[in-house]
Amino acid sequence: MVMTFLRRELVLLARQKADWLNPLLFFIIVLTLFPLGVGPEPNQLRIMAPGIVWIAALLSVLLAAERLFRDDYRNGVIEQLVASRQGVMAFVLAKTAANWLSTGLPLVLLSPVVAMLLGVDKAAFIAMMLTLLLGTPMLSILSVLGAALTMSADKGGILLALLIVPLYIPLLIFASAAIEAAGMGLSYSGQLAILVAMLLLALALVPLAVASALRINVS
Amino acid sequence: MFKWLHPLAKPETLYRFCGHLFPWLMLSALTILLVGNVWGLVFAPQDYQQFDTVRIMYIHVPSALLSMSTYTMMAIAAFIALVWQVKVAQWSVLAIAPIGAVFTAISLLTGMAWGKPMWGTWWEWDARLTSQLILLFLYLGVIALYGAFSDRQTGGKVASLLAVIGVVNVPIIHFSVEWWHTLHQGASIMKFDTPSVHPSMLWPLLISLLGFYLLMLALVCLRLRTAILEHEQHRPWVRATLGGH
Amino acid sequence: MQFDSFSDFLAMGGYGFYIWLAYGLTYGLLVGLAGYCFWELKAFHQNFRQKLARAQRVKQYQETEHP
Numbered sequence A: 001m002v003m004t005f006l007r008r009e010l011v012l013l014a015r016q017k018a019d020w021l022n023p024l025l026f027f028i029i030v031l032t033l034f035p036l037g038v039g040p041e042p043n044q045l046r047i048m049a050p051g052i053v054w055i056a057a058l059l060s061v062l063l064a065a066e067r068l069f070r071d072d073y074r075n076g077v078i079e080q081l082v083a084s085r086q087g088v089m090a091f092v093l094a095k096t097a098a099n100w101l102s103t104g105l106p107l108v109l110l111s112p113v114v115a116m117l118l119g120v121d122k123a124a125f126i127a128m129m130l131t132l133l134l135g136t137p138m139l140s141i142l143s144v145l146g147a148a149l150t151m152s153a154d155k156g157g158i159l160l161a162l163l164i165v166p167l168y169i170p171l172l173i174f175a176s177a178a179i180e181a182a183g184m185g186l187s188y189s190g191q192l193a194i195l196v197a198m199l200l201l202a203l204a205l206v207p208l209a210v211a212s213a214l215r216i217n218v219s
Numbered sequence B: 001m002f003k004w005l006h007p008l009a010k011p012e013t014l015y016r017f018c019g020h021l022f023p024w025l026m027l028s029a030l031t032i033l034l035v036g037n038v039w040g041l042v043f044a045p046q047d048y049q050q051f052d053t054v055r056i057m058y059i060h061v062p063s064a065l066l067s068m069s070t071y072t073m074m075a076i077a078a079f080i081a082l083v084w085q086v087k088v089a090q091w092s093v094l095a096i097a098p099i100g101a102v103f104t105a106i107s108l109l110t111g112m113a114w115g116k117p118m119w120g121t122w123w124e125w126d127a128r129l130t131s132q133l134i135l136l137f138l139y140l141g142v143i144a145l146y147g148a149f150s151d152r153q154t155g156g157k158v159a160s161l162l163a164v165i166g167v168v169n170v171p172i173i174h175f176s177v178e179w180w181h182t183l184h185q186g187a188s189i190m191k192f193d194t195p196s197v198h199p200s201m202l203w204p205l206l207i208s209l210l211g212f213y214l215l216m217l218a219l220v221c222l223r224l225r226t227a228i229l230e231h232e233q234h235r236p237w238v239r240a241t242l243g244g245h
Numbered sequence C: 001m002q003f004d005s006f007s008d009f010l011a012m013g014g015y016g017f018y019i020w021l022a023y024g025l026t027y028g029l030l031v032g033l034a035g036y037c038f039w040e041l042k043a044f045h046q047n048f049r050q051k052l053a054r055a056q057r058v059k060q061y062q063e064t065e066h067p
Helices: A002-017 A018-037 A042-064 A072-076 A079-083 A088-118 A121-150 A158-183 A190-216 B003-009 B011-043 B052-084 B087-119 B129-149 B151-165 B169-179 B200-229 B237-241 C006-016 C016-065
Strands: none
Touching: A002 A018, A002 A088, A018 A042, A018 A088, A018 B052, A042 A088, A042 A121, A042 A158, A072 B151, A079 A088, A079 A190, A079 B151, A079 C016, A088 A190, A121 A158, A121 A190, A121 B151, A158 A190, A190 B151, B003 B011, B003 B087, B011 B052, B011 B200, B052 B087, B052 B129, B052 B151, B052 B169, B052 B200, B052 C006, B052 C016, B087 B129, B087 B151, B087 B200, B087 C016, B129 B151, B129 B169, B200 C016, C006 C016
16 A cells, blocks of 8 residues: 555656755755855864755755645545545655655765765764764654645645744754764764654654644545 | 533533633732742742842743643643544633743743853753743644634644644653753752752742642633634624623 | 842842843733733624624614615
8 A cells, every 4th residue: 555655656756856856956055055155164164064964954855845745635635535534544654755755865865965065074974974864754754744734724835834843953953963973073872862763753653643634634 | 530521511611610710710820929929039048059040930930830731731632622522622722822832931031031140141052941942833833823724623623733743842841851961950849759949949939830820720711711702602692691682 | 038128139139130031021921911811802892792783783774774
């Protein structure tokens, strides 16, 4: 069931390339803005780079979140799913996975290039990759939640950011703490463990909340 | 066990119940708050480390505790609204949210005013402060989410769902000072076996806490009454109560 | 009584600004909140009475003009 939905999502994404290419372009553009904004001082950039990459990733995932359920809601796909009383959970899981594959994973793959451009040193670079790898699935899960909550809202848009960004804060704090510890040559397995714990907890509980949010929104 | 609660699920009964309760709650809240705060401001001793700034405690600690217990109350109401589809529970979620938001804002602002002289900074991104700020955003999110739907019923349900999800944050706030040893000091009155606060300071603190609690309940009563009237305004009983023709 | 004089009380051992800032903000917000809650109820009452009166007028008009 999940695989069927996942295949459907991927086919849709392959047809609507703007849906996942735009956030990626946005990611790169935000990153180029930072050196222009704070000044191209290499030492300063090197220290700030992991944080900049994280914030840019967060914003571009948020950008992709808005369209997550819009089309399916307008087409009546979600109504059909809820009415047929099956597959809502599988649909949610497939949506989350497809969202991560289309926005999270490309960000993780792009970040080495970006880190090179910003001159990040090796220890911080590894920590950044690890936190992104563990953190982007969490970003996807939370943005699915936000999109599901605001699906049938008349004034969505900025509201989604208001709901979801506060939930991103703990993630950002632990990711930046891990990167900072790595930069100073300390062990950061503790922060990574907390990131894993948050991811597992969210993976277990959030799909339930998303499924009930979808049901409420179409009832 | 909860049989006595059932009549209160009827909006009309709850409206009258809140109406009876409100004057007593408000009066006792104001009296007790006055006693607690004057005791704290004038008669309680100063701390040997924090000097007179410790007097901020008599509003900071109650408002912080209240912000969490108000959230818990709202989440319980939201859960009842989602599971058993009780209308008044649904309305009380939205009645409670702005009150909780104000208490959270008060705890943050008084904390800032206490932090400046003691820590030397208005704000520090430590675990307790950050999670409390997230609590404020959750309250605001519940209010904003409700406002974003033109269908009030769907909006109320979705806002309730967010309130239930956000309850994860409450234990995080409570234990944040133990899990992360950062700037904020540990809990002082939630340890009943060995309270770390001297009785001369504990009593005014507990009295202020009671006063804040009663004030919260009074305001919830008031807002719930307004909410009930607004949702039921086309029912005959509202017309009869408000002196219709 | 912890303070010798009223000005001593206001100064709060040099921390007067922060303490009175905290108390001022707290009571400012609480009074604002309570005022808002009372205003909501009052506004509803007013609105409701206007609606009733309007319905009454419409009814009277219909009865007199179109028997």
